[in-house]
Amino acid sequence: MKPLRRLWAVVFKELRQIRRDRISLAMIVAIPVIDLLLFGYAINFNPRNLDAVVVDQARTAASRATVMDMRATGIIEITGVADSPQQAMEQLRRGRISVGIVLPPDFERRLADGRPAVQVMVDGTDTVVQAAANQLAQLPLGPRAARTATRIEVVAFYNPQRRSAVSIVPGLIGIILTMTMTMFTAMAVVRERERGNMELLIATPLSRAELMIGKVLPYAIIGLIQTTLILALGIWMFDVPLRGSLLDVYVAALLLILANLAMGLLISTRARTQFQAIQITMFVFLPSILISGFMFPFAGMPDVVQWGAELLPMTHFLRLVRGIMLRGAHLGELWPGVLALLAFTAVTMTAAIMRFRKRLD
Structure with a gap:
């Protein structure tokens, strides 16, 4: 009986310790709830309401009816019109839209002849979105007797082979930077506090801002080294294209690094131990994987989840890096993502x- 009593004593002691640790207690409840909500409610493999523009060069009742039929599928959401396929292509390159619908001047004649009458231009950097656009090709057009023929042609740009590595590797830069930069920074500051060195650092003439910024700058260099390693391996091993400026890629990566370092500092003001810092980091890391558009299609998520994803640096970096590397866009053309990362930082x-000063004064 004595061994059993000693065993239960350890069990009760551990339960009391968990009850006193609010962060661990919160994770026990929050992680299952968050995962359930994300996988059951937010994540959807069937994207809907993809942003699309229409180039209707026929301007007939039949062409307008065709556009309405395509919109009725729920796959696309018409956000505007363009005067030419070149204008639609430019918006596609800048990431403003995911789909461009082109109806040529001889639309009705093509229908009568049984030829492809509609061209759907799709951003192939997201293979799931490309698959969703392919569903539009199944929409029946033309006379009922001739509807077995394919009348809608889907053209995928930037990744026509639908290679998953092309879309994954650029996003992997953001995932690795989010995990390492946030966790390393939070743990570095908390480690100084655990070892009793923080009070000694505060006693120096350094201001608190100088102290915190000085703590994270070395990790910015580490983040750029990680970016270089992923880029080199991705281009060499997986033949990932780099259609834009390499400098723009590094600037985008630096913006994400700074945002994650700032998040790590904020976490360090709440965590008391390095283990707690890791726990809190997971609350940032998991949503960055699941709802940023890296693993699952952003367009298939409910509006509330999309609004929440806009608060994550990873969401904006993903748009930047895919736009630069895969579509050849310039950083200035992707300015909303740049401003979002700067504002977050x-x-x-x-x-x-502010929290650091409040805790240590």
């Missing part, structure tokens, strides 16, 4: 510095 860094 400024707000998070300010909050981290």
Whole structure:
């Protein structure tokens, strides 16, 4: 009986310790709930309401009816019109849309002849979106007797072979940077506190802002080294294209690095131990994988989840890096993502510095 009593004593002691650790207690409840909501409610392999523009060069009742039929499928959402296929292609390159629908001037004649009458231009950097656009090719057009013929032609740009590595490798840069930069920074600051060195650092003439920024700058260099390694291996081993400027890729990566370093600093003001820092980091890392558009199609998520994903740096970096590397866009053309990352870094860094001062004064 004595061994059993000693065993139960250890069990009860561990349960009391978990109850006192609010972060661990919160993760026990929050992680199953968050995963259930994300996989059951947010994640959808069938994208809907893909942003699309229409180039209707026929301008007939039949062409307008065709556009309405395509919209009725729920796969696309018409967000505008373009005067030419070149204009639609430019919006596709800048990431403004996912699909461009072109109806030529001889639309009705093509229907009568049984030839492809509609061209659907799709951004092939997201293979799931490309597969969703292929569903539009099954939409019956023309006379009922001739509807067995394929009348809608899907043309995938930037990744016509639908190679998954082309879309995964650029996003993998963001995933690795999000995990390592956030975790390393949070653990570095908490480690100083655990070892009793933080008070010694604060006693120096350094301001708190200088202290915190100085702590994270070495990790920015590490992040750029990681970016270089992933780029080199991705291009060499998986033949991932680099259609845009390499400098733009590094600038985008640096913006994500700074955002994640600021998040790591903010986490360090809440965590008391390195283990707690890792636990809190998981709350940032899991959504960055699941709802940023890296693994699952962003367009298939409910509006509420998409609004929440807009608060994640990974979401904006994914748009930047795919636009630069795969579509050849310039960083200036992707300015909304740049501003979002800068705003996130400024707000998070300010909050981290304010909380850091409040805790240590």
